[in-house]
Amino acid sequence: MLRGCMQDVPLMISSLLDYAATNHPDREIVSRMPDGSIHRYGYADAHDRAKRLAKALLGCGIRPGDRIATLATNSFRHFECFYGVSGIGAVLHTVNPRLFETQIDYIVTHAEDRVLFVDLPYMELAERIAPKLACVERWVVMCDRPGLPATSLPGAVSYEDFLHEDSDGFDWPEFDERSASSLCYTSGTTGHPKGVLYSHRSTLLHAMHAAQPSVLGISPAESLLVIAPMYHANAWSTPYLAPMTGAKLILPGIDMSARNLHELLTQEKATFACAVPTVWTTLLQYVEENGFDLGGLTRAAIAGVAVPPAMIQHLLTRYGVSVLQFWGMTEMSPIATISTPIPAIAHLAETERLDILCKQGRIAYGVKLKIVNQNEERQPRDGKSFGDIRGKGPWIADGYFKGEGGNALDEEGWLPTGDVGFMDPYGYLKLTDRTKDVIKSGGEWVSSIDLENAAISHPAVQEAAVVGVFHPKWDERPLLILTLRPQARLSKDEILDHLRARVAKWWLPDDVVVVDKLPYTATGKIRKADLRHEYRYYLHPQTP
Numbered sequence: 001m002l003r004g005c006m007q008d009v010p011l012m013i014s015s016l017l018d019y020a021a022t023n024h025p026d027r028e029i030v031s032r033m034p035d036g037s038i039h040r041y042g043y044a045d046a047h048d049r050a051k052r053l054a055k056a057l058l059g060c061g062i063r064p065g066d067r068i069a070t071l072a073t074n075s076f077r078h079f080e081c082f083y084g085v086s087g088i089g090a091v092l093h094t095v096n097p098r099l100f101e102t103q104i105d106y107i108v109t110h111a112e113d114r115v116l117f118v119d120l121p122y123m124e125l126a127e128r129i130a131p132k133l134a135c136v137e138r139w140v141v142m143c144d145r146p147g148l149p150a151t152s153l154p155g156a157v158s159y160e161d162f163l164h165e166d167s168d169g170f171d172w173p174e175f176d177e178r179s180a181s182s183l184c185y186t187s188g189t190t191g192h193p194k195g196v197l198y199s200h201r202s203t204l205l206h207a208m209h210a211a212q213p214s215v216l217g218i219s220p221a222e223s224l225l226v227i228a229p230m231y232h233a234n235a236w237s238t239p240y241l242a243p244m245t246g247a248k249l250i251l252p253g254i255d256m257s258a259r260n261l262h263e264l265l266t267q268e269k270a271t272f273a274c275a276v277p278t279v280w281t282t283l284l285q286y287v288e289e290n291g292f293d294l295g296g297l298t299r300a301a302i303a304g305v306a307v308p309p310a311m312i313q314h315l316l317t318r319y320g321v322s323v324l325q326f327w328g329m330t331e332m333s334p335i336a337t338i339s340t341p342i343p344a345i346a347h348l349a350e351t352e353r354l355d356i357l358c359k360q361g362r363i364a365y366g367v368k369l370k371i372v373n374q375n376e377e378r379q380p381r382d383g384k385s386f387g388d389i390r391g392k393g394p395w396i397a398d399g400y401f402k403g404e405g406g407n408a409l410d411e412e413g414w415l416p417t418g419d420v421g422f423m424d425p426y427g428y429l430k431l432t433d434r435t436k437d438v439i440k441s442g443g444e445w446v447s448s449i450d451l452e453n454a455a456i457s458h459p460a461v462q463e464a465a466v467v468g469v470f471h472p473k474w475d476e477r478p479l480l481i482l483t484l485r486p487q488a489r490l491s492k493d494e495i496l497d498h499l500r501a502r503v504a505k506w507w508l509p510d511d512v513v514v515v516d517k518l519p520y521t522a523t524g525k526i527r528k529a530d531l532r533h534e535y536r537y538y539l540h541p542q543t544p
Contacts, residue, residue: 011204013181013240014087014172020243021047024220027246030268031076032253032260034120039076043243046080051167053084059165060138062114064089064175067183069113069136071097071104071122074230074251077142077159081117082230082239086181086200087172093183094231097122098522099193105132107185107193110402117142117159120149121254127152177201183401184233186330195401196330198234205366206333206395207240215338215364216301216324218272220246225265227252227275228303232523233334236274236301247272258286266295273297276304276524280311281462285485294319301326303334304524306431306449308456309358327360327429329417331408333395336369337361337429344426359428360421367393370414371423383424386432386445390414420445437528439468439476446478446507448528454502455480458495460488463518466509467531469538479535480509483518490514510539 020027025044033039062068068085070092072078085092093111095104108116108129115138118126123141130136130153139153144160181200185193211218218224224247226238234240242249250268252261261283265273275283280302287294299322300315307325315321328334339361345353363369371379371387379385392414399408409415420438421431432438432447439446448466455464463483468476484490492512499508513535519527 010174010177011201012172012174012177013200013203014083016240016243017043017047017050017083018172020246024246027248029076029079029249029251031251032255032264033075034254041076046076048167049163050080050083050087051170052163052165053080054088055165055167055170056162057084057090057115058088062088062090065091065180067091067093067111067113069093069095069108069111069116070231071095071126072117072119072142072230073121073254074226074235075119075142075253076251078119078230079239079249079251089173089175089179091180091183094234096231096522097125101125101129103193105129107195108133109135111183111195114138115140120147123149123151130154182234184330194404196397197401198333202333202395203240206335207237207244209364209366209395210237210335211241211245212364214340215335216241218245218247222272223248223250223268223270225250225252225268225270225273227256227261227273227279233330236303236334238274258283262286262292265297269296271296272299272301274301277302277307277311278520278524284314294321297321299324303327305526306360306453308453310457312358313354325358325360327431331397331415332391336367336391337363339428342426356424356426356428359424359430361429362427366395367391369429371421379422381423381425381427384422386420386422388435389417389419389421391417439466439478441468441476441478442474448478451478451480451503451507451509454499455482455495457502458490458498460484460490465518465526465528465531467528467535469535470540472540477510477539478507479538480512481518481531481535482512482514483516484514
C-alpha cells in the first residue's frame with residue numbers, strides 16, 4: 001500500500017472550540033438562566049472556561065475513559081461540559097432528568113459516573129437519588145457561590161468554585177480519535193436503557209455531515225435556537241456544529257414554555273430552531289392565540305417522531321418557515337436522512353413536491369440504509385416495497401456500552417433500527433411505522449403513522465395516536481385516540497368522514513376516543529405501549 005503524504009492529525013472535539021475561539025471569538029452563546037435573566041458571552045470566553053473545567057477535572061483525579069455525568073438544562077455551563085470533559089479524554093454522560101428515578105439510578109450506576117454536575121432546577125431530584133449513587137465521588141452544582149443552596153449533596157461545590165484555577169499553561173491533549181467522547185442512554189419502553197458510546201471521530205464526522213448544505217446547511221450567519229435537549233442525542237449535534245460553523249447559539253434553559261421560546265426566538269433573532277413536534281404544536285398555538293409571528297425564523301429542524309404534514313405545510317404557508325424533517329436515532333448520532341429538496345423534484349406540482357418533502361428524507365453522504373422484508377430480501381426503491389430499515393456508517397453504533405443487549409448488528413454488520421418503511425424512486429425514505437407499532441389486520445399491515453397524519457390534518461385535532469387493539473376475527477384493528485384543540489368539538493362521524501377521503505376504507509379506525517392528554521416518554525414520544533395495554537380489549541371487553 002502506498003500511503004499518502006498527508007498530516008495525520010486526530011479528530012478531536014476540543015479542536016471545534018479552538019477553531020471558534022480563534023475565528024469567531026465574539027459570536028454569542030445566549031442562555032436563559034433559572035431566575036429568568038439572560039447570560040451571554042462569546043466563543044473565546046467559552047473556550048477559556050472549558051479549559052478551566054478540564055484543568056479542574058484533571059486536578060481531582062479524572063483520567064481518560066472516566067465517566068462524568070450531567071443533570072442539566074441547555075445552558076452555557078452545560079455547553080462548557082461538552083468540551084471540558086471530552087477534551088481531556090473523559091466521557092460526558094448526559095443524563096435525561098425526565099426519566100424515572102429508578103432508571104436514573106440504574107444508568108448513573110451502570111456508567112460508573114465519578115462526578116455529577118447538577119443544574120439548579122434538578123437539585124431536589126439529585127438529593128433524592130444521591131444516597132443510591134455510591135459511584136459518584138463529587139457533586140458540582142451549576143451555579144456561582146452565592147447561588148449555591150443549602151443541600152444534602154455530600155461535599156457539593158458550586159461550578160464557579162470548581163473552576164477556581166485559570167487556564168494558563170493548559171493545552172488540550174491529543175489521543176486516539178476513536179476514544180470514547182460521550183455517552184447517551186436510550187430510553188426504551190422495555191428493559192433497562194442501553195448506553196450509546198460515541199467517539200471523537202464519530203462525533204466530528206457527524207457534525208461535518210450535519211452542517212453541510214444537503215443536511216442542516218448551517219453557516220456563520222445562522223442563529224440557532226436549540227430547544228432539543230442537550231441530553232437527547234447531544235441536542236442533534238448542535239453543541240458541535242455551532243462552533244464548527246461560527247453560528248450563534250441560543251439556549252432556553254429550564255423554561256420550555258411557549259412564551260419563553262417565542263421571546264428568545266424573536267429577541268435574539270433566531271433564524272433556525274430545532275425541537276420535537278409537540279413543542280412546535282404548543283408554540284404555534286401560543287403564537288396564533290396572541291397574534292404573533294415567528295420573527296426572522298426561516299428554517300426548523302423537527303424530529304423525534306414523524307412530523308405531521310399539516311404542520312409542515314402550516315409553517316411554510318403561514319410563516320414562511322421551511323421544515324427540515326429528519327429521521328434517525330440515538331444510535332445514529334442521530335441524523336440518518338433529512339428532507340432537503342433536490343433538483344429532480346423541482347418540476348413537480350406543488351402538492352406532489354410537498355408530499356415528497358413531508359417524508360423522512362434522503363440519505364446524506366456517510367450513511368447507508370437497506371430495507372429488508374421478512375425473508376431478509378432487500379427491497380427496491382419503488383415507493384411501495386416496505387420492510388425493516390437497517391443502517392451502517394461511521395457515526396452509527398456497532399453495539400452498546402458494556403456489551404448490553406448482546407450483538408446489536410445483523411449478519412452483514414447492519415444495525416436494525418426498529419422502524420418500518422420504504423424508499424421512493426427519488427431516494428426519499430417514508431416511515432410507515434415502528435416495527436412494534438405496526439397494526440396487523442387480517443394479514444395486512446396498517447400504518448399508524450399515516451392514520452395519525454390524516455387525523456391531525458383535521459383543524460379540530462391537536463394530537464393523534466393510533467394503536468392496534470384486539471379483534472377476534474382480524475387479530476388487530478386500529479383505534480384512534482385524540483386530543484382536541486382548545487374549545488374544539490369533534491364527533492366520531494366527523495373525523496371518520498374526514499379520514500374516508502384520505503385512507504383506504506379497511507384502514508378506518510373501528511372507534512375513536514377523545515382524551516384530555518396523551519402519555520409521553522421522556523424524549524417527547526407518545527407512549528404507544530401504555531396505550532396498547534390500556535386499550536387492548538377496548539373493542540371486545542368480554543375477552544379476558
